Amino acid sequence: MNDISARIEALREKLGRDLCILGHHYQKDSIVAHCDHTGDSLELSRRVPEIAARHIVFCGVFFMGESAALLTRPGQNVYLPREDADCMMSLMASACHARAVLKELAELGRGVTPLAYVNTSVGLKAVVGTFGGAVCTSANAKTLLKWAFDRGRGVLFLPDRHLGRNAARALGMDENDWHVLRLSGDGLLDPATQPLDRPLLLWPGCCPIHGQFTQARVASLRREHKNCRIIAHPECPPEVAALCDDTGSTAYIIKDAAAFAEAARNAAGPRRTLVVGTECNLVDRLTARHRADCDIIPFAPAFCPDMGLVDETALLALLEKIAAGSARPVNVPEAEGAPARLALTRMLDACGK
Numbered sequence: 001m002n003d004i005s006a007r008i009e010a011l012r013e014k015l016g017r018d019l020c021i022l023g024h025h026y027q028k029d030s031i032v033a034h035c036d037h038t039g040d041s042l043e044l045s046r047r048v049p050e051i052a053a054r055h056i057v058f059c060g061v062f063f064m065g066e067s068a069a070l071l072t073r074p075g076q077n078v079y080l081p082r083e084d085a086d087c088m089m090s091l092m093a094s095a096c097h098a099r100a101v102l103k104e105l106a107e108l109g110r111g112v113t114p115l116a117y118v119n120t121s122v123g124l125k126a127v128v129g130t131f132g133g134a135v136c137t138s139a140n141a142k143t144l145l146k147w148a149f150d151r152g153r154g155v156l157f158l159p160d161r162h163l164g165r166n167a168a169r170a171l172g173m174d175e176n177d178w179h180v181l182r183l184s185g186d187g188l189l190d191p192a193t194q195p196l197d198r199p200l201l202l203w204p205g206c207c208p209i210h211g212q213f214t215q216a217r218v219a220s221l222r223r224e225h226k227n228c229r230i231i232a233h234p235e236c237p238p239e240v241a242a243l244c245d246d247t248g249s250t251a252y253i254i255k256d257a258a259a260f261a262e263a264a265r266n267a268a269g270p271r272r273t274l275v276v277g278t279e280c281n282l283v284d285r286l287t288a289r290h291r292a293d294c295d296i297i298p299f300a301p302a303f304c305p306d307m308g309l310v311d312e313t314a315l316l317a318l319l320e321k322i323a324a325g326s327a328r329p330v331n332v333p334e335a336e337g338a339p340a341r342l343a344l345t346r347m348l349d350a351c352g353k
C-alpha cells in the first residue's frame with residue numbers, strides 16, 4: 001500500500017460510520033479499493049436512502065453526486081473528490097434548452113412525457129419532473145420508456161439518442177416510430193419540417209465514449225476472434241448494438257462476464273473470448289477477475305476522461321477536508337431539488353425500488 005492509500009485508509013478508519021464511499025464501475029482500481037460500495041447509477045441510487053453515514057463521498061462524475069444528494073436525509077451531505085468531473089453527454093442537454101423545447105412542443109399541440117437518462121444535470125431532471133416525466137438508467141430504460149408511453153402521450157427521450165433508440169427497439173419499435181430532433185440554439189429547428197408526430201422524439205445527444213463504437217469494429221473483432229461473444233453498453237449506436245450478441249448496463253455486463261467465465265471454465269476446447277464494449281476501467285477489471293478462465297478484451301480503447309479525473313490524491317484531499325469540517329458538499333437548491341426528486345422517485349417507484 002502506498003503512502004496516499006495508507007492515509008486514505010487511516011481517515012476512513014477515523015471517520016468510521018460517519019463516512020460512506022461510493023464508486024461507479026468506471027472508476028479506476030486504485031479508487032475502487034477504497035469504496036464501501038460500487039455499482040452502476042441505478043444500484044448506487046437505490047443504495048443512498050439506506051446509508052446511515054453523515055458523509056457520503058461519491059467517486060464518479062458530477063451528475064452522480066447531484067442524484068445522490070437528492071436522495072439523502074437531513075443531516076447527510078454528499079461530496080465529490082473532483083467537482084470538475086462532468087459528463088460530456090450531460091452537457092449536451094441544458095435545462096433551459098429542454099424547457100424551451102418542451103414548451104414549444106406543447107404549444108404545437110404535441111405534448112410529450114419527457115424521459116431523462118440519469119446522466120443529466122439536476123436542473124434538467126427538475127424540468128423533466130415539472131413536465132410529468134421521470135428519470136431512467138441504462139438498466140431500466142426499456143421499463144421506463146414503457147412507463148412513459150403508458151402516460152398516453154408521445155415521449156421525448158433525452159439526451160442520449162442511442163440509448164433511447166436501443167430501448168425503443170427492445171419494445172419492438174423501429175425507425176418509423178422515432179425522430180431525432182433537429183434543434184436550434186434555443187428551441188426546435190423548423191418545426192414544420194420535422195416529423196414531430198412520431199411516438200418517440202429523441203434529443204440529439206450521445207456519450208462520446210460509447211458513441212464511437214462502429215459496425216466495422218464489430219466485423220473486425222469477429223474476424224480476429226472467431227466465435228467470440230460481444231456484449232456492449234446500450235449507449236452505443238443501435239446499428240452497432242444490433243450486431244452484438246447482447247447489450248446491457250454495467251451491472252448486467254459484470255453478471256454476463258461472470259457467467260461467461262464460469263461456462264468457459266467448465267467447457268472443453270479452445271480458450272474463449274468475450275469482447276466488452278464499455279469504459280476501459282471496468283473492462284480491465286473484468287479481464288483481471290476472469291483471466292484464469294477466459295480472455296476478456298475491450299471492444300475499443302474507451303476511456304472516459306472525466307471519470308479518470310478522480311484519483312487517490314483527490315480522494316485523500318477531500319477526506320482531509322471532511323475530517324477538518326471544511327469540505328464543500330454538493331448543493332442542490334430546493335427549487336430544483338423537489339421536481340428533480342419527483343422525477344427520480346418516479347423511476348424508483350416504476351422499477352419497484
Ligand code: SF4
Pocket residue numbers: 061086087088089090119207208209210279304305306307
Ligand atoms: S462514459 Fe460517457 S456517459 Fe459515462 S460519464 Fe463518461 S461521457 Fe458521461
